[in-house]
Amino acid sequence: MKILAMYSIKGGVGKTASAVNIAYWAARAGYRTLLLDLDSQGASSFYFRVKPAASKNWGKRFFKAYEQVLKQIKASDFENLDVIPAHLSFRNFDVMLEQIGAHKNRLRQALKGLKKEYDLVILDCPPTISRLAESIFKAADLVLVPVIPTTLSERTFDQLADFFKDEAYGRKKLIPFFTMVDSRKQLHRETAVVMRKRYKRFLRNAIPHSADVEKMGIHRAPIDVYAHNRQANRAYQALWQEIAVLLREG
Amino acid sequence: MQYPSNQSNKLMKIRSDWQLKEGVSVEDLQQGLTDDLSLCRQESTEREIWVLDDADWQLWQADRLLLREDGSRLRLYDANDNCLATATAPEKSRFWWELPAGELAEKIRESVPLRAFVAKFQCRISQQLLAVLNTDEKTVVRLRLFGLTRTDGSELQLLSLLPLRGYRREYDQVIALLLPQLLVKTAPLTLRQLLVQAGLEITVLPGKPSFGLDGREPSEEAVTRMAAKLIQLARHQEQGIIEDIDSEFVHQYRVNIRKARSLIALFKKTLSQPRYLALKGELKALGQITNRLRDLDVFLLDQDHYRRLLPDGFQAGLDHLYRRLRRRRAATFKSVREQLSTEAYLERISNVLLTLNRPAEFCSAQAQTGIRELVAKKISIQYAAIVRDGSAIDEQTPDSAVHELRIECKKLRYLLELFAELFEKSLLKSLVKQLKELQDNLGRFNDFSVQREFLDQLVGSRGSSDEERASINGLAAVLYNQQLAERGQVVANVNRFIAIPVQENFQQLFHSEGQEPSEP
Numbered sequence: 001m002k003i004l005a006m007y008s009i010k011g012g013v014g015k016t017a018s019a020v021n022i023a024y025w026a027a028r029a030g031y032r033t034l035l036l037d038l039d040s041q042g043a044s045s046f047y048f049r050v051k052p053a054a055s056k057n058w059g060k061r062f063f064k065a066y067e068q069v070l071k072q073i074k075a076s077d078f079e080n081l082d083v084i085p086a087h088l089s090f091r092n093f094d095v096m097l098e099q100i101g102a103h104k105n106r107l108r109q110a111l112k113g114l115k116k117e118y119d120l121v122i123l124d125c126p127p128t129i130s131r132l133a134e135s136i137f138k139a140a141d142l143v144l145v146p147v148i149p150t151t152l153s154e155r156t157f158d159q160l161a162d163f164f165k166d167e168a169y170g171r172k173k174l175i176p177f178f179t180m181v182d183s184r185k186q187l188h189r190e191t192a193v194v195m196r197k198r199y200k201r202f203l204r205n206a207i208p209h210s211a212d213v214e215k216m217g218i219h220r221a222p223i224d225v226y227a228h229n230r231q232a233n234r235a236y237q238a239l240w241q242e243i244a245v246l247l248r249e250g
Numbered sequence: 251m252q253y254p255s256n257q258s259n260k261l262m263k264i265r266s267d268w269q270l271k272e273g274v275s276v277e278d279l280q281q282g283l284t285d286d287l288s289l290c291r292q293e294s295t296e297r298e299i300w301v302l303d304d305a306d307w308q309l310w311q312a313d314r315l316l317l318r319e320d321g322s323r324l325r326l327y328d329a330n331d332n333c334l335a336t337a338t339a340p341e342k343s344r345f346w347w348e349l350p351a352g353e354l355a356e357k358i359r360e361s362v363p364l365r366a367f368v369a370k371f372q373c374r375i376s377q378q379l380l381a382v383l384n385t386d387e388k389t390v391v392r393l394r395l396f397g398l399t400r401t402d403g404s405e406l407q408l409l410s411l412l413p414l415r416g417y418r419r420e421y422d423q424v425i426a427l428l429l430p431q432l433l434v435k436t437a438p439l440t441l442r443q444l445l446v447q448a449g450l451e452i453t454v455l456p457g458k459p460s461f462g463l464d465g466r467e468p469s470e471e472a473v474t475r476m477a478a479k480l481i482q483l484a485r486h487q488e489q490g491i492i493e494d495i496d497s498e499f500v501h502q503y504r505v506n507i508r509k510a511r512s513l514i515a516l517f518k519k520t521l522s523q524p525r526y527l528a529l530k531g532e533l534k535a536l537g538q539i540t541n542r543l544r545d546l547d548v549f550l551l552d553q554d555h556y557r558r559l560l561p562d563g564f565q566a567g568l569d570h571l572y573r574r575l576r577r578r579r580a581a582t583f584k585s586v587r588e589q590l591s592t593e594a595y596l597e598r599i600s601n602v603l604l605t606l607n608r609p610a611e612f613c614s615a616q617a618q619t620g621i622r623e624l625v626a627k628k629i630s631i632q633y634a635a636i637v638r639d640g641s642a643i644d645e646q647t648p649d650s651a652v653h654e655l656r657i658e659c660k661k662l663r664y665l666l667e668l669f670a671e672l673f674e675k676s677l678l679k680s681l682v683k684q685l686k687e688l689q690d691n692l693g694r695f696n697d698f699s700v701q702r703e704f705l706d707q708l709v710g711s712r713g714s715s716d717e718e719r720a721s722i723n724g725l726a727a728v729l730y731n732q733q734l735a736e737r738g739q740v741v742a743n744v745n746r747f748i749a750i751p752v753q754e755n756f757q758q759l760f761h762s763e764g765q766e767p768s769e770p
Contacts, residue, residue: 049388050416074416077381077389082415220386 001115002247005123005140010156013146014179017213019124020047024222025240027081031120037086044124045085048076052085108139137169141250146179149191178206205238267439268432270407282427292379299373304365307452312361331441366496373448374399390420401449410439465622465672470520470610472621478606480510492587497547500540507537512664522613532602543586546579559728567721625669626760632662633756640744656692677759688747691739698733702726
């Protein structure tokens with residue numbers, strides 16, 4: 001079983017859209033996939049129309065027992081794809097982790113129990129650098145980072161890369177890719193060229209800035225369901241294929 | 251018939267399957283649900299299905315299901331409806347070797363190496379996939395609605411309810427709501443189950459007949475009863491022979507006749523002289539009808555094997571030879587078919603059965619002996635004869651003695667197998683296994699002789715070309731060498747079978763117990 005984290009320090013970069021569409025294509029490719037929505041402000045669960053069960057503060061138990069995790073799993077409408085919906089109590093993860101003095105390996109251990117049922121766990125992460133984020137960096141085989149090719153995003157990514165270096169998380173895990181690319185903008189084109197030179201592990205396929213991605217909120221479904229032949233859909237499919245190669249190699 | 255199934259095995263145990271009450275429609279199902287649940291029609295299919303299998307339902311029994319759909323599409327499924335292989339083949343294809351080379355052909359060969367698969371059952375199945383949606387339009391339960399047209403023309407509706415992970419409450423709710431439309435629970439609606447619901451019945455004759463023997467039954471009665479049953483079993487093959495479905499019908503027919511003949515010969519002392527002679531003559535005549543046809547079938551079935559034995563230069567000759575043999579087989583088959591349909595044949599069969607069914611005459615002491623006691627004695631004697639003849643065989647012994655030994659072994663095999671139900675199973679099984687190893691060796695040795703004789707006849711017959719004769723002679727030479735190799739193993743195999751431990755086993759199983767009546 002592989003663990004793939006979709007992570008960004010910045011919000012609004014297409015992180016959740018990427019988690020949803022990559023999870024969708026992974027499931028289509030035959031990976032038994034679990035999308036774990038850890039971002040209570042995000043909307044992975046919303047896009048799959050999945051709601052959390054009424055349960056008090058299960059976030060605490062999440063780190064304690066695998067059985068509790070299983071109870072939260074919900075089938076999506078797509079074959080091979082299950083979802084653990086975001087829960088409000090996730091907001092307090094950081095606080096909780098501090099309180100119980102959780103070890104950074106805790107998350108990985110908790111997820112290990114899922115390996116009988118799933119080939120791939122995708123974590124849609126909250127946009128913070130925190131205790132939880134550190135657990136995620138430790139747990140994940142790959143940390144995918146959506147980056148809009150702008151100067152500000154470049155600086156944010158530099159920070160993350162430095163953080164990985166300082167904390168020795170294994171910089172090889174860190175895989176950036178471009179999202180919301182508008183090729184008509186000179187800034188986008190130039191930043192992309194510079195960043196690809198500086199970071200060799202950038203994925204080749206980029207996600208274009210597209211109304212089809214934004215419409216996910218209306219359709220509440222992966223793009224393939226309502227815009228099969230559109231460029232954004234093909235971009236996600238191609239991006240998944242690149243990721244699949246990395247998963248097989250790892 | 252795959253369906254999204256992102257659910258663990260535990261969930262599949264919760265699924266439930268039902269027969270619907272008559273005339274229930276999708277609208278009725280929708281109306282049964284509450285306002286916060288709606289029914290969404292998804293994919294629907296309708297298929298005309300033919301179930302293909304061989305005479306003994308060997309595919310079905312191996313948990314395989316071969317279907318012909320939409321005319322020429324063949325699909326092989328496992329017991330869980332997973333499609334294992336597909337191929338497109340014309341309707342007349344009946345053997346694995348007539349299918350396009352590939353996975354389907356290979357998989358069918360595994361279960362049905364020799365037999366023809368034929369259309370056994372036909373049925374129409376319609377399937378409507380339905381999703382129960384909540385107010386978010388999220389699927390919470392999946393439904394599969396099946397419509398079947400039974401063999402008698404009546405219609406039947408069946409419904410599978412499939413839970414989705416995390417939506418157990420909704421699943422229970424949906425069942426409760428639909429209950430008024432549901433008639434009765436059924437087994438999980440796999441393809442196999444649907445076919446059974448549509449009226450498919452599997453009738454299989456047991457491979458090895460059971461005679462329901464009582465060890466104390468007087469031998470004359472037991473033997474004649476068993477022979478009659480074997481003749482009946484042979485008769486079950488007649489229709490398949492006449493329709494020329496596959497070569498196994500002739501083979502099974504002959505096996506049963508031969509067993510009956512052997513039985514009568516082995517126990518001739520339990521019968522009056524006139525009864526024995528009558529049966530002997532009639533059974534011999536019955537066996538002869540198919541002799542030539544079987545020889546030709548065997549040679550034709552082994553075609554690929556023979557082709558591999560000869561280099562390329564001889565293949566053209568083999569082409570001629572096989573063309574000629576196929577013509578000859580067609581003619582021979584025609585004559586067999588005619589014979590099986592004649593009054594004379596039917597009269598002969600009924601004569602045999604009448605003779606066997608006559609009340610016991612008890613002309614000898616043996617006739618009244620309990621069958622178990624007599625069989626045990628016979629087996630001991632038969633084995634002793636094999637030990638005696640076998641120890642006389644060395645590398646120089648003439649072939650005729652080896653053939654004699656083969657025939658004695660075959661008699662022992664029949665005794666052990668026909669009367670197996672009278673003796674302790676596990677020990678008997680191991681003896682049969684050891685005997686089989688020897689028999690296989692002797693059998694191959696004999697087969698090479700038979701094949702060479704068969705080739706000799708062909709060389710001598712009119713109408714063979716030089717090319718063909720060269721191939722036949724080449725084949726004969728290869729077969730001769732193989733026969734020598736087989737002969738080289740005979741002594742070791744015989745010695746293994748007559749070794750002291752095996753002798754002790756026979757002693758244990760058949761000697762001391764010979765006197766005791768069996769407990770059924």
